[in-house]
Amino acid sequence: MESAQQEGNVCQGCDKKKPEDTPNLTYYTEHHTNLLLCDDCIAKIEKEHNLKCPKCGKVVGVEGMTEYKTEPMCYSCEEKEMDKEDRAEKRISFAKKNWKIWIGIAAGVVAALVFLAR
Numbered sequence: 033m034e035s036a037q038q039e040g041n042v043c044q045g046c047d048k049k050k051p052e053d054t055p056n057l058t059y060y061t062e063h064h065t066n067l068l069l070c071d072d073c074i075a076k077i078e079k080e081h082n083l084k085c086p087k088c089g090k091v092v093g094v095e096g097m098t099e100y101k102t103e104p105m106c107y108s109c110e111e112k113e114m115d116k117e118d119r120a121e122k123r124i125s126f127a128k129k130n131w132k133i134w135i136g137i138a139a140g141v142v143a144a145l146v147f148l149a150r
């Protein structure tokens with residue numbers, strides 16, 4: 033019997049109480065972790081840290097992920113999205129401004145025609 037199989041054989045990640053459920057407890061020290069973990073929890077941590085941004089495919093990990101309009105992505109993609117939105121908004125406001133200018137010109141033309149028709 034190995035000493036690792038003795039008391040305290042509970043995964044610190046998922047708190048599996050029954051030792052027979054967690055036959056492979058390992059001291060996991062990667063990614064600033066220092067816990068006795070089962071294979072499932074280690075796999076979960078590995079997965080979280082190998083999380084890829086679905087938008088750009090960069091491995092950013094769970095800490096590097098954020099959400100923009102319920103869409104998961106990394107921070108640099110979020111920045112890009114916000115930038116895009118900002119530009120789109122500016123385009124819209126520009127079009128609105130133009131629309132007002134055109135109305136103004138049309139009104140001016142109508143006024144001039146009315147003036148000339150007299």
Ligand SMILES: [Zn+2]
Nearest residue numbers: 043046070073
């Ligand atoms: Zn676990």
Ligand SMILES: [Zn+2]
Nearest residue numbers: 085088106109
């Ligand atoms: Zn990204």
